[in-house]
Amino acid sequence: MRRNIELRSDTFTKPTHVMLEAMFSAKVGDDVFGEDEVVNSLEKKASELFGMEAAIFCPSGTMTNQLAIRTHCSPGSEVICDAQSHVYIYEGGGIAVNAFSSVKPIHGHQGKITAEQVRNSINNPNDIHQPISKLVSLENTANRGGGSIYDFNEILKIKSVCEEKNLILHLDGARLFNALVETKETPKDYGQVFDSISICLSKGLGCPVGSLLLGNNDFIQKARRFRKLMGGGWRQAGFLAAAGIYALENNIQRLKEDHMRAKRIGEFLSRSKDVKSVYPVETNIVIFEVNDYLTAKEYVDKLVLDGIRCIPFGHQLIRMVTHLDFTEDDLEYLLTKL
Numbered sequence: 001m002r003r004n005i006e007l008r009s010d011t012f013t014k015p016t017h018v019m020l021e022a023m024f025s026a027k028v029g030d031d032v033f034g035e036d037e038v039v040n041s042l043e044k045k046a047s048e049l050f051g052m053e054a055a056i057f058c059p060s061g062t063m064t065n066q067l068a069i070r071t072h073c074s075p076g077s078e079v080i081c082d083a084q085s086h087v088y089i090y091e092g093g094g095i096a097v098n099a100f101s102s103v104k105p106i107h108g109h110q111g112k113i114t115a116e117q118v119r120n121s122i123n124n125p126n127d128i129h130q131p132i133s134k135l136v137s138l139e140n141t142a143n144r145g146g147g148s149i150y151d152f153n154e155i156l157k158i159k160s161v162c163e164e165k166n167l168i169l170h171l172d173g174a175r176l177f178n179a180l181v182e183t184k185e186t187p188k189d190y191g192q193v194f195d196s197i198s199i200c201l202s203k204g205l206g207c208p209v210g211s212l213l214l215g216n217n218d219f220i221q222k223a224r225r226f227r228k229l230m231g232g233g234w235r236q237a238g239f240l241a242a243a244g245i246y247a248l249e250n251n252i253q254r255l256k257e258d259h260m261r262a263k264r265i266g267e268f269l270s271r272s273k274d275v276k277s278v279y280p281v282e283t284n285i286v287i288f289e290v291n292d293y294l295t296a297k298e299y300v301d302k303l304v305l306d307g308i309r310c311i312p313f314g315h316q317l318i319r320m321v322t323h324l325d326f327t328e329d330d331l332e333y334l335l336t337k338l
């Protein structure tokens with residue numbers, strides 16, 4: 001029987017029945033007036049989870065990252081990040097457009113940069129030719145690194161460089177929970193190190209829409225102003241916040257299942273004659289390179305005939321992402337088609 005298996009991204013998840021029930025029964029208000037109690041409690045829940053002062057609920061991870069960058073930076077600032085990071089390559093040039101700032105792209109390893117690389121990328125503040133190094137942005141897990149997880153000790157070293165050099169540290173944690181369920185650190189460990197954290201509810205956690213930006217009271221207050229300015233002041237957003245509360249309470253630990261399935265896909269692919277190499281599978285993302293006689297597009301188009309969707313990630317690179325709508329049964333089917 002032909003199936004419909006969606007592996008292009010973990011954003012494709014649809015709310016489950018129980019999540020929908022939580023959404024339907026939300027007692028909403030007007031969030032621009034600060035009167036949507038469901039949004040307020042989601043923001044409180046998330047900030048308490050990370051031990052941070054405040055949070056703001058937004059439509060997308062792009063918006064939470066961009067609000068952070070806009071709030072931390074000023075015209076002529078520079079953001080230090082990996083050359084493959086989402087904030088740099090997938091947010092429409094927002095660092096330039098929204099924050100009038102430039103980027104120092106670092107060629108890291110599997111989407112991750114080191115404290116040494118950060119130190120070597122800081123401009124001389126007394127040289128008027130150079131933009132002012134202001135913000136370091138890390139991504140965990142790193143999407144283009146194949147869902148790779150940062151070594152927390154390296155994050156701590158990066159933090160010391162930031163403290164020494166007076167730089168702000170932001171985390172694009174679109175898939176931070178995928179890292180957290182695989183490591184011994186807690187959300188509070190992250191909350192102590194980063195000045196701001198963006199997390200997505202609409203990926204592995206299974207919400208239809210939504211991301212949160214976390215930081216101190218003053219920072220979130222400023223971000224709230226910029227959110228309004230960008231047209232992101234939403235009204236009865238509590239229906240969506242209710243999904244977020246449900247997800248934070250129920251959908252974190254199960255991410256491990258997605259990781260187990262991704263690992264099985266990775267192991268299977270590494271034995272396939274069509275596949276040249278597979279990135280190490282650490283979480284729910286599998287990135288692999290097809291052999292020379294194939295292109296990513298040809299490989300992807302062939303799988304579509306079996307009802308399987310994945311995404312070209314370069315000329316010969318392909319990405320598959322597992323998530324809560326990809327079941328054990330789907331996995332068994334997939335493995336017969338690869």
Ligand SMILES: *Cc1c(COP(=O)(O)O)cnc(C)c1O
Binds near residue numbers: 061062065086142175
């Ligand atoms: C998905 C993603 C985001 C945010 O994406 P939106 O589609 O705007 O919610 C940010 N960073 C990374 C690493 C992502 O994978």
